[in-house]
Amino acid sequence: MKINELARKLGISTRTIRFYEQNGLLPGVIRENNRYRVFNDEDVWRLQTIIALREAGMTVKDIREVLESESAHHAVTDRERLRYYLELQQALLAGQWLEMRRMAETTSQMLELLQKEQELPLQEFFELAQQARQLRELRHNWRDHWNFDQRAEEHDRHVHTDHTAYPGYDEVLTHTAASVRAAQGERGLDLGTGTGNLAGRLLAQGANMAGIDQSREMLKQCRSKFPAMDVRMGNLLSIPYDDRSFDFVVSSFAFRYLAEQELPLALAELQRVLKPHGRICITDTIPENTENSTLARLLQDWLEQHDYMLQRTSPYTGVFTLLAVPIRVSS
Incomplete structure (x- = not known):
């Protein structure tokens, strides 16, 4: 026409x-x-x-x-295309919403300072602005540097053959799912869900599972295996779900991809989407002589500072599992 x-x-x-x-x-x-x-x-x-x-x-x-x-993806249906477009937009809006929320919090802090101080607290204003900018840049600069889209089709085979990156894979995921003790009907979120192997174990326990991943192709594999899951495109620094949405959050072999300065932002996001009584279970490797060799300690320090009681186990050599339960339930 x-x-x-x-x-x-x-x-x-x-x-x-x-x-x-x-x-x-x-x-x-x-x-x-x-x-x-x-x-x-x-x-x-x-x-x-x-x-x-x-x-x-x-x-x-x-x-x-x-x-x-x-245009680089072939043999996709109109439905798949539209889903991809909307998921990208959903992730974008989630990030924008978090930035607006952070700006509102920074403005409120500035107003409180202005009310308390007799002189203009310009240095404090500057420090608050610097902190806000750093958080914004961390979210904005997040990229997939690991080509997970290219690895999606081989992922399930790879995790069972690469014993260095995924030691004791099945045993470790089974231990993580058991540690959570999901009750029938509870709602859980799997961060960096990949093809859904951890979430699938929790679905089998009767939990209603959601998952996020930065890889479109990983999510396609996950949907085909677990159509009951609600999966969305996103990353650990910007979770596309509302506040207080989940009874528990889990993650396996995902936090190691975060830089040290990104960990507090990811954990704050994780806490935001948890219900007041919500528990956390994180499993990952303990690499030696890398910038993430202190990953378990950094996670423990943050969780303890935010009033979580911790249980640390080692389901396999070179792997840790952290189960965190809030000591006090906020209103």
Whole structure:
């Protein structure tokens, strides 16, 4: 169809269609010999997707990046494409919401300082602003440096053959799931769920499981294995779930990918999505002579400072499991 027909069909202006074309969102539009644009079914679908994502709040720049990255993936259905777009937008909005919340908290702290101090507390203001900026940059700069999308299809085989990265894999996950002691109907979240192997054990115990992962392809594998799971794209620094959503949070072989300065932010996020009585169970390796060799100690220190009672076990050589239960239940 031509541009006027398409505009009438979708209830938008021809000017809007031209704008999207000029910004690279509708590449390769066919033109007849008289230079009129002619749009095919793929163009119509693509434009409908653009309109939906714009309505959800995604910027033109972000949509263009999504569409360009999508072109590298083949043999995907329209449903899979749309799910991917919306998951990216959901993750983006979750990050923006957390930043707005942090800004509001920083503003409140500044107002409290202003009310207490006789002189303008400019140094304290500056320090609060610096802290806020550092947190924002940590979230903004998070990237997948490990190519998990490329590893997804081989992941389940790999975890059983790479005994250095995943020592005692089945035994360790079984121990972690048993440590949580999930009750029937409890809601749990698996951080860095991958293909869902830990979450699957908790589903078998009767828990209602959700999971997040930064890898689209890992999530596809997880959905095919555990369709009852609610899985979303996200990372440990920006969890796309509401406050106080879960009875427990688990994670296996994921925290080791965080830098030391990122750990407090991830743990604060984890605590945010837990209910007041919520418990935490983290399993990971104890690498030697690396920046994460102190991972277990850093986790323990933070959890103890935030009033958790800890139980540490070693389900396999070179692996630790931390179970954390709040000492006092906040209202």
